[in-house]
Amino acid sequence: MKLKIKLLFIGVFLGSLVLQVFAQTNFVVTGSVKNKTTGEALVGASVVNDKTHKSTLTNEIGKFTISAEKGATLTITYIGMSPFKYKVNSANELTIAMEEDIKKNEEVIVVGYGTQKVTKVSGAISTIKSADIEKLKPVRAEDALQGRASGVTVVSNGSPGIKPTVLIRGIPSYTGNDPLVVIDGVAQTLDDLNSISSADIESINVLKDAAATAIYGVHGGNGVILITTKTGRKNKKPEINVSSNYGIQEATRQMPLLNATEYGAIVNEGSLADGGAAPFTDLSKLGIGTNWQNQVFHHSALQSHSITARGASETINYFVSGAFTGQDGIIGGGDKSYFKRYNATANFSADVTSKLKVTANTSFVNIKGAGIPENGFNSVLGNAINFDPTVSIYNTIPNSYGKYSYSNNILSENVNPLTQLDNTYNKSNTNKLYGKIELQYEVAKNLNFTSRYGYTNVDITGKSFSPLAFYGPANQLSTLNADGSTIAGSHNTVSQYKTTYYNYSFENYATYNFKVHRDHNFETLLGITMAKNTSNSISGSKKDVQFNSWDFAEIFAATGSAINSSITTGKSEKRNLSYYGRINYDYSGKYLASFSLRRDGSSVFGPEKKFGNFYATSLGWVISSEKFYNPNIVEYLKLRGSYGITGSDVVSPQYQQISSIPYTYGLGQNTVYTFGSNTTTTGATILSYANNALSWETQKQLNAGFDARLFKNKVSLSVDYFDKRVSGLLFTPAISLYLGAAQPSIANVGDTKVSGLDISIGYTDMISKDFKFSTNATFTTSKNMVTYTGGNQIISGGWYGVQSQSVTRFQKGFAPAYFYGYKTKGLFQTVDEIAKSPTQANAKPGDIKYADLNRDGIINDSDKTTVGNPYPKFTIGWSISLEYKGFDFTTYLYASVGNDIYRAYERNSQFSNKYRGILSRWTGQGTTNDAKSPRVTFTDENNNARVSDRYVEDGSFLKVKDLQVGYTFPNKLFRDAFNKIRIYMQVKNAITLTKYTGYDPEISNGGILETGIDRGAYPQARIYSMGIDLKF
């Protein structure tokens, strides 16, 4: 094909020579265009004849041919280069060396409602570019933020497709800390990031300080993630990218547990300690037993494939893409745990007239998922940890029911994890259509009016099936008898749901840019937005699925009676109305100032507080542009400062409701009563209280920072200090218990304070013509403190275990979500020591000795204190990339320091398997004084299992998150077919260095008070993959 083009080219060339002969004033001009600095041929540069308006593009070796008459001017343009003008005098072959346009390369970045030149930005913004994202190939876009954007903390577990905890600049709130996500100008949520294909992303900008976020007002308080998708680029050749990646995932490590013999010995010891008999009379028969972890962890696939195409004509540009990402779970394998995503995107934009531009972005996503029980001592992983190691994998009793074995010792909660997996059936399907239609109209010169309708429509359907199952003849979870018959009164159940979201935002805004005199530049914005988010759901369940089979699990096909079925619906709607404006000012790019204002109203606020005002102002000073400035080492230096108020509105209307619903789950407010054997009588009660003064959380943020470029622009540095004060914190206050069980309304109580430092530093150098080196590092730290909770109110969270103990607290004077428990002081060695110590009822030698912090001589609740913090003191991200000739090497390291983990995966029952650390337990006076290793006891009368620092571990870690070697084939090799071929091998989560004894120190369970509690959290997998990127 390329050969044909060449022949054509030669033909045209010859033809033009002929033409030249006949029309002396008309030349055929040929030339080649290259980058002046690198000498690289510029492919797809635009060459326009200013007189005839005819244009052409340079070919794959940077050459062009165009006819021009004498005296005409050719304008050559290329992205990132200064335009080049050439006056035609003769038909000489030209060599055009284009210079990089420094001013242009100080790119524009996307900000709220527009773009801004980086040099003129006086707020705090972090940027991730498409090149980084393309290389990383994240399953979810926020993976790309971890450690790459300073000021952003991402904590994620390994469950396929799971939403991670994303915090921008600390933990300001208890109710909701999710940042706002804006995709191509349309506001969405963090949940929506699971639906965007990384191949579609042009850039991610994270707005951090009030100057940047105040334009989003009440939605901006937790920071804003702006995602810009790709569009077709004018004056560039059409481009097709194909990318394919296939990998194998594996668990990075196993939890050290007791083997069967050790287990038998420990169980015997526990029973004997409390006067019982030894359950295992012959330990020698037990052997190693079964390691259930080997049984539940699988090697499973992760793959992603995408194809994108973009291009433009004079008036239309387009970007279309299709992508597939599939991740199978490492626990249970791809049959039971998976995430599959199919994406299709079409972004079109047309210049209808020279003043009117229409853009339509449309994305369709289909997500299929299935999951397994997670995050608890009775999850699949929890069972692999806690289940009996003495039994075989498979059922070995001839002619008996069940594929897998069961335990005769563990009879409740914990079961054979393989039986559990076998009986886990669920699936979900999400169809999502989102996008925007946008009109941009140039009303007058520099006065643009934009009208945008953004929409998201999501349909989620799901189904789950709990079959009748056999976990052992005496297991309380069994619903089948040992012979496979149904236990009286047991039923299987199929549950189905469908949820629909429809969100729209209708935005109208105008921008007007003008100059006063020569150097006073103004950019102004004024707008209004109406937005509505609605959700509708319906769910139901029915018992008695035929044949006890997933194949027949559908509500209509189940035969259960009316009493054994249920149906319910849900609905919510939220409407917002906002007015906003902004003025950016700069004096010849040297002095910068910006002021933004937003007025937000919301249907969820109480009638007394419908509207709130938010604003921010910022100043910047580019010192290096001053005449007096001597750019010796530091070529560029800008100081920035901002202050502003934003908000957070994660609430729903609070009203006094009278409910006649039998049970309001989670609130424990039943209203029914059954008189005698009559049918149940419906009652009613007050379910909740009103709060007419409900409003937003207010965040006041101060930011000070600077940007610098040093050593001939090779080093870039950005440093920001921030201080955030949040007031009117939304949470459910703890009320007097004598008010009864009605749900107290969410109210604006409480303050927090967050301060911290974001640093990013980069270094890029061409060490030789063939060797390019670049490295980037980010440093993120924040100090979080709850300063007021409306009196002494405390929110507890992180509940775990059969005792349902709470670990985390949101409390005045402490960091949010700190671990709250007893401090240990070793172990009691003697009866005498117990007698001399503060009263600790029922303690025996070998039990944990707790610290009497209030020195009242008794160990009780008032001795509990802070024993850990699940959030890191700081995180560091560090990437290094080397390019030598066609080879490239990238590594990316991420470190989290100071995050504590609470070990909560143990069932702690008499017969549950235990962490190996128990082998160094106390067995008599002087054997150990380590509070992590008390004596083994069946009855645990001292309650050694209470929340204490015994279970707290240092979760600091350093992970080699990405290790990648690639090779790009030289252009010559494939010139006929491709522009670029790169193949690579990649290892994600290659190495983890941590003292934490569990699977993975990155533990996010959704919600601020849930982070760092390891209930058997789904660990991140190590992924070995290879892939190919093709560019046509």
Place this chain on the structure above:
Amino acid sequence: MKKIRITICVAVVLVTIISCNKFVNYNPHEDYVTTADDYFKSSSDYQALVVGAYAPLGWIWANTVIGDVASDNAASGGESASVDWEFDQIDNFLTTPNNSKVKEAWVACYEGINRVNYLDENKGKLSFAGKDSLYGQAYFLRAFYYFELVKMFGDVPLFVDHRLTLSDNKALSRTPKANVYKQMEIDLKNAVANLPVTQTDKGRATKYSAEALLGKVYLYENKYDSALAILEKVINSGAFSLVTNFGSIFLQAGENGPESVFEIQYSNAVPFYDWTQAGRGEGNLAVQSCGVRNITGTSSYAPGWSLNLPTKELSTAYSAGDSRKASTILDIEAFKIANPSYGITYKVAPYKNTGLYNQKYQPRQGESSGQIELNYLNNFRTIRYADVLLMAAEANNRASTPNDTKAQAYLNMVRARAYGDASHATTATGTTLKQAIWDERRLELAMEGDRFFDLVRTGQAATKLTGFKVGKNELFPIPQQEIDNSGLAQNPGY
């Protein structure tokens, strides 16, 4: 031209602004929510709220368990000291203010009181036939809840006129117990005056349940003459009789039987699944709690959590021939041996095992539904006729003019039923008779939640209970959350 364009744009913006001022208003009706404005329009609204006021009765299942675990009748049992720490604390007289079972008693009773008060608050909004009788039930319930509170906590915040709102948060303090008793008397007298002698719906309060409860309240106030008068009204009405077969009272067929004066109704009709609020459904969690662990086989028993285990000492307190022993205490090993055909296997109670189980409320196959653990249908036989007889006996014995003949007669009715003959009749008088009545109360009402409160009432607790600290353990601690949130004074010793 330019001006026209600008004008059009400005007009578009203005129209949008004007049209959407109402856009952010909100009315709960959008979300199909019923509010107080929609209510009190018909008598059925009032009736529904009364039903709602009954509901928290079911939540206080643990109070019944506490009545035996805290006494010499039962050991806490369960899985271990750390898993079942709440009942373990109570058993050992080491209850801490964060004990969630104690907290639930507080919250559930106050929820019930608030539900009644909401009716009181809106009493004037509508007149309808049967209103006074309906309110009679409500007042009975309020007295019942306050009685539970006073028995457990002594002085408690007292309020009657309205459902507390957020503005009442932290506003109240503890009212002397005597005043709370006074309110109970008012409420119960009102109930007695307005309630019918029978209700079509079993389990609704009747005139007699109000009289019996009032009698019990008087006893706790040491007002024996008043107690005597009101209790004998119940006896003399002839509405109740003792069931011949003691054990049959506690079977499903025996619910709301001829001996039932008031029962807390539980049901498995609407299965409940919420483990986070496990006791707030319609099922009786005390039943699941006291079951034999992992019992299998074809007997009627279903597995449970081995809590609330009768002590050996209770078992030996029954004399030979007393039919109540076998109906109160299940010796599982003996039962297994006696009935080999059932093929029973079970797990020995792992903590504080006595080998004995609460036969009166054992979980049985098929009596639950949905989430089996949470939906046992067994009613609590809260006030039985036998209790009324024993209370009347005690009131006669301790009245300002004692009548031991009558006291003996009432006591011997109970004993005759227990032994199936009249040969075990008591002839004691005076304080011997009083002690005999108290001892009989234990045997008759064991595992029904009466014992601990009875021991405290009669001043026997210190002598009968090891570990009981006088001046402290008569009462349970006010929940810590209430101390923190509302600044109430804690009970002595906690």
